[in-house]
Amino acid sequence: MPLQLTGAPGDPDLLRLPWDVPLEEWPSHHLVALPRGISRHVVRFARLSGRVYAIKEISEYYAKREYRLLWDLSRLDTPSVEPVAVVTGRTGADGEPLDSALVTQHLQFSLPYRAVMSGAVRPETLNRLLDALAVLLVRLHLSGFYWGDCSLSNVLFRRDAGAFAAYLVDAETGELHPMISEGQRLYDIDVAHTNLFGEMLDLQAGDLLHPSIDPEEVADSVCARYHGLWNELTSDEVIEEVDWHLIDQRIRRLNDLGFDVAEMMVRRKAGTGRLIVRPKVVDAGHHQRRLLRLTGLDVEENQARRLLNDLDSFRVSQGLRHEDxxxxxxxxxAEVFQPTIEAVPQEMRRKLEPAQIFHEVLDHRWFASEAAGHDVGLPAAVESYVKNVLIYKPDEKALLPEE
Structure with a gap:
């Protein structure tokens, strides 16, 4: 069977990679060293035409299956890596068959959990990672996706204002259904608990956990976070007819969590004056969509919330309350966001996403103003942030210099 590349690669240089060599033996000039998580398969990163691709060596059946699942998840706007191609028909120089390969686009500015926890992780950082994992699992389940192997190792994290956003990177064991069953959902949570407990024990053995963090409590807490969010999004609410304002409050709570409500199912409870209300939650990314519609900026949910807050403050400070x-x-x-990003030296903008830089500048401005006893202003805050904070941060964008 000849070498075959199936997908929408867009980069002809993919065909010129050494597919006749096992992935673990690829010469270094084809590869780029990026942090990667634990995987049961060989995974390498290759740079072609300024883009970075993740390549996983896997059997043909599972490569094609995972490729289709990742495309389906992308179509459903679920946080996951973007599939590029499946490479089949590989043979070595000796004529022996080699495993197929799944090629995905590397998620820029993302890190595996071990890179985030490169030092002794603090409880606050771990809590933010667990929140992101719980939100991802809920979003997958709302989409009808059964994961089968939920763990920190199968996720990439991107900074999202003061939190993290989680993306699925391994769908090998997943299944997509019109609606996930209760049994599948609970089994996913059980697997997540087991995997997280093991990962925390592994970090503890490597002295990467704060002494105050208990591995079993961590595993328990992510399950509690998941159940709390799932119940908020899907549970019925019983109210008195006169208390309809409680439904408005719940919709606002769901919006604050980043979810939109498409419609409500309301029915009267038999023999009473009470109503049973069930929200139909359709989409995550409430603030993302509003910011994208207004500005064209496509950012993470918490970043969007922070930028919208600054936009609202700008409206008030400029006396534009009644303006469109x-x-x-x-x-x-034009007057706030773009000048702030342009004030950062070009060579330092690759360290963080523009929205994350803007968020951190706002934080830096607040702390500097508190210390000075007056508002230091945005230009001074940017200059101070670049000199005292950004310069010490590592690059988080997988963007390499041209050869």
Whole structure:
């Protein structure tokens, strides 16, 4: 069977990679060293035409299956890596068959959990990672996706304002259904508990956990976080007819969690004056969509929330309360956001995403103003942030210099 590349690669140089060599033996000039998580398969990163691809060596059946699943998840707008191609028909120089390969686009500015925890991780950082994992699992289940192997190792994390956003990178054991069953959902949680407990024990053995962190409590807590969020999103609420304002409050709570409500199912409880209300939650990314609509900026959910708050403050400070929202957003983008990012030296912008830089500048401005006893202003805050904070941060973008 001849070598075959199936997918939408867009980069002809993919065909020129040494597919006749086992992945673990690929010469270093084809590869780029990036942090990677624990995997049961050989995984390498290759740079072609300024883009970085993750390549996983796996059997043909599972490569094609995972490729289709990742495309389905992408179509459902679920946080996951973007599939590029499946390479089959590989043979070595000796004529022996080699495993197929799954090629995905490397998620820029993302890190595996071990890179985030490169030092003795603090409880606050771990809590943010667990929150992100719980949100990802809920979003997958709402999409009808049964994971089968939920763990920190199968996730990449991107900074999202003061939190993290989690992305699925390994769908090998997953299944997509019109609706996930209760048994599948609970089994996924059980697997997550087991895997997390093992990963925390592994970190503890490597002195990467804060002494105050108990591995079993961590595993228990992510399950509790998941159940709390799932119940908020899906459970019925019984109210008195006169208390309809409670439904408005719940919709706002769901919006604050980043989810939109498409419709409500309301029915009267037999023999009473009470109503049973069930929200139909359809989409995550409530603030993302609003910011994208207003400014064209496509960022993570918490980053979008922070940028929208600054936009709202700009509206008030400029006396634009009654101005059209789209016009205010255009002014904020031109007068506040873009000048802030452009004030950062070009060579340092690769360290973080622009939205994350802007968020951290706002934080830096607040602390500097508190210390000075007055508002130091955005230009001074940017200059101080670059000199005292950003310069010491590692690059988190997989963007390499041209050869």
């Amino acid at each position: 929202e789209a016009i205010v957003a255009h002014r904020w983008l």
